[in-house]
Amino acid sequence: MIYETIVSSISDNGVPHVTPFGIRMQDGLVVIAPFKPSTTLSNILSTGHAVVNLTDDVRIFAAPLAGKPIIDLTTASKINGVRLTDLLAHKELKLVKFEDDETRPQLFLEIVHEEQHQPFQGFNRAQAAVIELAVLVSRLKRLPLEKICGEMNYLTIAIEKTAGPKELEAWGWLVEMVENHKAALRSENLA
Structure with a gap:
């Protein structure tokens, strides 16, 4: 595990x-x-x-x-x-x-x-979605972009339903990383 x-x-x-x-x-x-x-x-x-x-x-x-x-x-x-x-x-x-x-x-x-240090209260679905997207972002150069985008679209459901301010901030950072990666790939394809 x-x-x-x-x-x-x-x-x-x-x-x-x-x-x-x-x-x-x-x-x-x-x-x-x-x-x-x-x-x-x-x-x-x-x-x-x-x-x-x-x-x-x-x-x-x-x-x-x-x-x-x-x-x-x-x-x-x-x-x-x-x-x-x-x-x-x-x-x-x-x-x-x-x-x-x-x-x-x-x-x-x-x-x-x-x-x-503090008791664990449990994760909500948005927290789990952010952690999952973080794993995907850490593998941007190892995984197919289609897989990352497909999973990100699914994870967005949990963000929209259960995210608080911290989760939204973290999600935004990670989405920006994916968008920057897409832009870099488009640039490479134009060259």
Whole structure:
């Protein structure tokens, strides 16, 4: 099972990187499998640490993909890293195993500390739609445009019925990314 989370890591010189990431659990370890090249991969290999952040604010899933900075960060409690300041829970991780792969290596991380900050109230359909579109946008160069647009049209139903201001803002950022991708493809086709 894959869990959609926000992974934060830092570079050797302390520059934070925050991005949405699907993780899975295996034998008590968190498994992260980034596509190469990846800032998250580089950061974890160089520092040996990362944080899995659990949030119900879907703007955090959309912001990094749309080039919007996430600056509301707090120093992690037990590792050299950062976490989101406003979140539901977080897990601080230490790298224990690395399996290299040409396309998608696997990082196996031990949970060294975790905290619950707020109770989870559940997702509404618009939040789930934003997270799903964020996954699609993260694969704009890997998936056929027709698939992305078809799924986006279906997801729009949930947005129209159940979105609040945060979901609408995040949705707008992601739709803009898809529209920019379409425009870039049209430009390439005209050349």
